[in-house]
Amino acid sequence: MSEGVTKKFMYLNRKAPYGTIYALESLEVVLIGAAFEQEVNLVFIDDGVYQLKKNQNTGVNSGIGVKDFSKTYRALEDYDINNLYVDQESMNARGLTEEDFIVPVQVLAAAQLRELMQQQDVILSF
Amino acid sequence: MKLSVLVNEGPYQHQASDSAYQFTKAALEKGLEIFRVFFYHDGVNNGTRFTVPPQDDRNVVNRWSELSKQYNLDLVVCIAAAQRRGILDANEAKRQGKEASNLADGFRISGLGQLIEAGIQAERLVVFGD
Numbered sequence: 586m587s588e589g590v591t592k593k594f595m596y597l598n599r600k601a602p603y604g605t606i607y608a609l610e611s612l613e614v615v616l617i618g619a620a621f622e623q624e625v626n627l628v629f630i631d632d633g634v635y636q637l638k639k640n641q642n643t644g645v646n647s648g649i650g651v652k653d654f655s656k657t658y659r660a661l662e663d664y665d666i667n668n669l670y671v672d673q674e675s676m677n678a679r680g681l682t683e684e685d686f687i688v689p690v691q692v693l694a695a696a697q698l699r700e701l702m703q704q705q706d707v708i709l710s711f
Numbered sequence: 712m713k714l715s716v717l718v719n720e721g722p723y724q725h726q727a728s729d730s731a732y733q734f735t736k737a738a739l740e741k742g743l744e745i746f747r748v749f750f751y752h753d754g755v756n757n758g759t760r761f762t763v764p765p766q767d768d769r770n771v772v773n774r775w776s777e778l779s780k781q782y783n784l785d786l787v788v789c790i791a792a793a794q795r796r797g798i799l800d801a802n803e804a805k806r807q808g809k810e811a812s813n814l815a816d817g818f819r820i821s822g823l824g825q826l827i828e829a830g831i832q833a834e835r836l837v838v839f840g841d
Contacts (some may be wrong), residue, residue, distance in 0.1 A: 590831050592830065592831055594827075594830060606752065607752065607841075610751065610752055610791075610792060613791060613823060614751075614823055614826060614827075617822070617823040617824055617826075617827055618827050620824075621824060621827045621828075621831070623827060623830075623831070706830075707830040707831075707836050708836075708838075709717070709830070709836070709838060710838050710840060711719070711840070
């Protein structure tokens, strides 16, 4: 099939974690991409930065009655997924700091993000 | 040039599905190779043969089926996304105990690995979404 070929995949997460299914289904692609031993770069931009917010509370009793999948981001390192990037402008505009995130990330300015994008073979935008 | 296409939105609700079709058709007519079209998120709804649009409107599902037939185009619907949204082929309908299957001609149901493979095999993966 595709054995031996390693490409740089970037997953661009642009949407809030709840309200639409994009974030949850994007994470499913990321895990499969890692299983195929492709390079994984995860970017959180626009409302996508909320996907990494600590202390999400979505249960039936106190929240919106959907599954909190934010803990999956903490399991990413078990899949050797360590390249997590957050767009600085998006983070700042929403009053967030690195301490608000559930996992360690690299915060990138727009110019750095652009450079990273240019290095990719495949960019999947969710 | 070998291309793959990802369709992330459903028919009629969103332009992305029409744009993906127009792009794919134009690419094939130009003689480019389309390795695969993969349907994800609500995009899986492009693959239900139970779609019945008004007669004076385009039939988005049939258009994909016809393109598949004409060019032997590989149309793959994500199984996880499809099952959430009630899109089943005959095998899955039987396995899940459902009374009917609705996958349209020319489409097949498979896993997300097919999307990753589409990214690996093609020179460009073109994403149509919101």
